Amino acid sequence: xxFRFWWYKACNAAFRGTLAAFCDYRVEGRxxxxxxxxxxxxxxxxxxxxxxxxxxxxxxxxxxLAKDGLFRFPPASLFLKAYGAHPVKRDQVDVGAYQxxxxxxxxxxxxxxxxxxxTRSPGKMRKARPGIASLAIRSGATLLPVGxxxxxxxxxxxxxxxxxGWIHVRVGRPFRVKASEQxxxxxxxxxVTTEIMLRIAELLPGRYHGHYAGSVGQPWKYTDxxxxxxGGKASTPPAAAVLER
Numbered sequence: 001x002x003f004r005f006w007w008y009k010a011c012n013a014a015f016r017g018t019l020a021a022f023c024d025y026r027v028e029g030r031x032x033x034x035x036x037x038x039x040x041x042x043x044x045x046x047x048x049x050x051x052x053x054x055x056x057x058x059x060x061x062x063x064x065l066a067k068d069g070l071f072r073f074p075p076a077s078l079f080l081k082a083y084g085a086h087p088v089k090r091d092q093v094d095v096g097a098y099q100x101x102x103x104x105x106x107x108x109x110x111x112x113x114x115x116x117x118x119t120r121s122p123g124k125m126r127k128a129r130p131g132i133a134s135l136a137i138r139s140g141a142t143l144l145p146v147g148x149x150x151x152x153x154x155x156x157x158x159x160x161x162x163x164x165g166w167i168h169v170r171v172g173r174p175f176r177v178k179a180s181e182q183x184x185x186x187x188x189x190x191x192v193t194t195e196i197m198l199r200i201a202e203l204l205p206g207r208y209h210g211h212y213a214g215s216v217g218q219p220w221k222y223t224d225x226x227x228x229x230x231g232g233k234a235s236t237p238p239a240a241a242v243l244e245r
Contacts, residue, residue: 005061007082012056015160019056023163027057029171034226035059038105038141039174042132044200044208045115046122046152049167051085052160053151054113057169062111063104065097067119090118098131105139116197122152124210125201133184133192136177142226143196145172147203170203174226184222192222199223 019025033039041062043054051064061084068087071077088097104110118129136143150167177192184192194215201212209216 004082004084008055008061008084011052011083015052016056018161019163019167024166025163025169026167027169027171030057030059032171032173032228033059033144034142034174036109038107038109038139039111039144040101040105040136040139040141041111041113041144041146042116042196042200043113043146043148044125044204045117045120046148047120047154049151049154049159049163050115050148051083051113053148053167053169054146055083057146057171058111058113060109060111062113064113065101065115093131098135101135102139105135105141110141116193116200121210122155123208125197125204125208125212127211128193128197130189130193132196133177133189134181136192136196137179137181140176142174142176143199143223144174145196145199145203146170147172147200147208149204149208172199172203175199175220175223176226177222178224179222188222195220195222 039060041054041058043050051066054062054064063084063086065088066080066085067090070080070085071087086097086100088094101112101114104112114132114135116128116132117126119126147170148167149170150165153165154163179188179192181189194212197212198216198218201209201216206213206216
């Protein structure tokens, strides 16, 4: 555990250095990240750069789910697991990965980052795969939406070492799902999933909305924002003003 902590810190420190040297990298909304309690971070997914970008952008040590194919090469598997990644089978319902996330969120300050789309969607969000609504409800964790813009231009792992260009990350207000899985039923669970994705989409410029275009801005039916520690709710400027290039 101690090794993973320091390895995670060292990797993130090195990556921050390359971002500072080569990239227009900005993060907005870090003050919205809860300091305590289980946290399920949900973000759009555009490239293999997204997990390390999340690692350096969050103020909490996070674990991740990553496709199982990345773990087939032993050195890569060792690196990923040391960084906090856990394999997930994308072509089926992976009960083991689901239980792993719940176990991580069972810790007092457990933090897990999930990309609900289940695969990369460069430039435009795709429909989320089933599971995120159930994880949110069963874990009881606070959810933190994050919008990532710019990583669609990073197609190679080697870009981690020379990340030229721009990457903007926007953290949204934390929230919780306010209904039970039994009360919602299948249709309700699908609507909860959509609402979670819309909370991500509203952090991004319109050109990224993809599957969720036209639905951003609707009233929240199934989720409530979590009050910040100071009792207020911080305001953030429109996504286009921060992330548009």
